[in-house]
Amino acid sequence: MRKSLFALAIGAAIAIAAPVHAQQKYQPEYRLSTVLGTAFPWGKGGERWAELVKEKTQGRINIKMYPGTSLVAGDQTREFTAIRQGVIDLAVGSSINWSPQVKELNLFSLPFLQPDYKSADALMNGETGKLIFKAIEKNGVVPLAWGENGFREISNSKREIRTPADMKGMKFRVVGSPLFNDTFTALGANPTQMSWADAQPALASGAVDGQENPISVFLGAKISTVGQKYLTQWGYMNDPLIFVVNRKVWDSWSKEDQEAVRAAATQAGKEEIALARKGLTGGDNALWKEVEAQGVKVTRPGAAELEEFRKLTRPVYEKWSKTIGVDLVKKAEAEIAAR
Ligand code: X2X
Known part of the structure; x- marks a missing residue:
């Protein structure tokens, strides 16, 4: 009796622990898509995000960057769909390239809507930015932070x-x-x-x-x-960039690691925006x-x-x-x- 109770207890403990354990089964590598490589602020932002994630997760999350939108054979307007489908795990992408799938992202391309950098900041950091993030989430992708390609x-x-x-x-x-x-x-x-x-x-x-x-x-x-x-x-x-993660990949990470990835995106985004404006402002x-x-x-x-x-x-x-x-x-x- 005592033995079987013990077995039951062990069984229950395993049953409780199992999903947590399964949840933390991480891929050896996660694929990060960007259009531009490290000769540009955009690619440097992606590289920095990967570096910060590695640091903040003690190497549990290992990201490899694929510039040139190479995971979708360079077809940047298919990038968002590929993120949603899991062909791409993470991305730093342009509002323009994802606007065929997320119609709200066309906002930033309205001619002469944003007269200056302050306007861009007002949109990204304000209620508008939150609504845009909601629209991205509704489309099955997890948005984390803003970056910037720049005034075109x-x-x-x-x-x-x-x-x-x-x-x-x-x-x-x-x-x-x-x-x-x-x-x-x-x-x-x-x-x-x-x-x-x-x-x-x-x-x-x-x-x-x-x-x-x-x-x-x-x-x-x-x-x-x-x-x-x-x-x-x-x-x-002005063309903003957005740091995002595929929904399933995001859900597979522990709370602690999710927060680490988010903090890394926020920091990389800030640094990327500063870099994108350097020599122009x-x-x-x-x-x-x-x-x-x-x-x-x-x-x-x-x-x-x-x-x-x-x-x-x-x-x-x-x-x-x-x-x-x-x-x-x-x-x-x-x-x-x-x-
Ligand atoms: O294709 C472009 O012009 C670029 C690199 O700016 C974007 O991906 C939006």
């Missing part, structure tokens, strides 16, 4: 762009969210969607005349060497100087000229506000106004 400026090989008229008929590579097709069409240009991997050869061969990307990307990818000699600082949108314009030193003509449209861009893209803003959710757009506008 427009370059081309043909001529200086000061007003929309200068863009007329020009062929631009745009990222794979249909909002960009609408924006560039509204400005009288000819947009073509293609992945980042295809963009560089297309610029080099002259298949397209121009592209838009943050200055850190323009420099890191040496875009001036493929004939992009004109750059316009129009700041039409706070009276430091080193990156702009570097661009000019490469023989690139930098154009800064005045207020009236910027207003022309804004006016022509306003119908795109209105149309996409409905897709994003009018309430969310209103919330974002209010948080920017109160910054």
